[in-house]
Amino acid sequence: MKKKIRMETNFFTQVCALPRAGAWKLTINFDGEQGLLVSVLFEGGTTALAPLVFKGTAAELDSGFFGAIAAPAENTAKLFVELQAHLESLENAKNDLKNRAAAKSANAAAAKPKVEDKAEKKKRYDEIIAKAKELNGQCKYADALALLPSNEEFPDKATELDGLRKVLNERNRQLSLLQTT
Template sequence: MNANFFNQIAQMSITGALQITVLQGTDDNLIVSVLLQNEQCGDNAKHLIPPLTLKGTAEELDGGFFQSIVTPIEQTSSLLLNMESYLKAQEQARKQSAMEKEKADKEKKEREAKEKKFNEAMQKASALADEGKYREAFTAVPDVNRFPDYAEEIHKRKDELARHFAPNLFNANPIV
């Protein structure tokens, strides 16, 4: 009987449940199936990893069991951990991508709403100017501070409307 069986298992670098099945084979041979399962791994590809199967007499398995399973089982453990890390990174990338898309969509909607407000204000100013209400049209033109992207257009429109005002006795140039 091998007294350090569990010590050797404990020394292995594995994460998950190690399942060992022993079957009595034909003649004096034993068939040992070793499967590492890691429930933390969400990738269904983990189910494609077959169990490690050893066949031999009890004496042969006593002498070479751990030398035969340590490397493949540790590699399987590493693979399962990497698969889970990959899935988590992929999910994080998907979330980031969705967040960036959502952020871009939100900025686009805000920009479109702002542009719509600007256009509505400019149309209102034009309608008032068409009615000859130049001072009301002048005040209807949007404020440059609210729409800095349209500053040139706003100044130009205010200049056009200010020309229709009666001359100011104190200042020959109207305040824009």
């Protein structure tokens, strides 16, 4: 004896009336002669919740399924919206931290002393040499030597600095010989 299958239902119309809660996966298993086991899994993006499981006869599920699933579907839809907002706030916080770190880096770079331009460097060199010559005139050769900058600081004046260092060293040596005798 063949059962007559009813071809029209309003199942999908009722599904559309429920709140949107991500994607749904429905699994229907037969449980004995008249029983059904229906599992509904709500998924939102990469998030899945524990499935809702309904068990009953076809008539029981026809009369109670949509009433039983309405509240969980609404709560799940709200949860997924809140989860999305939370994930966005985390992303914004992460970007904010990156921006703060970049700004801090930029401020630190700006706080570093700037490279002297040629005029400032020449002026500073001339002041050092003038002071060294003044100390040389006062026979303070050791002080003048200590004041002289390294060749790396003024590579284009290395020859001049080496010559001045040589003269000051010789005079300092002579002075120390005179003081010990």
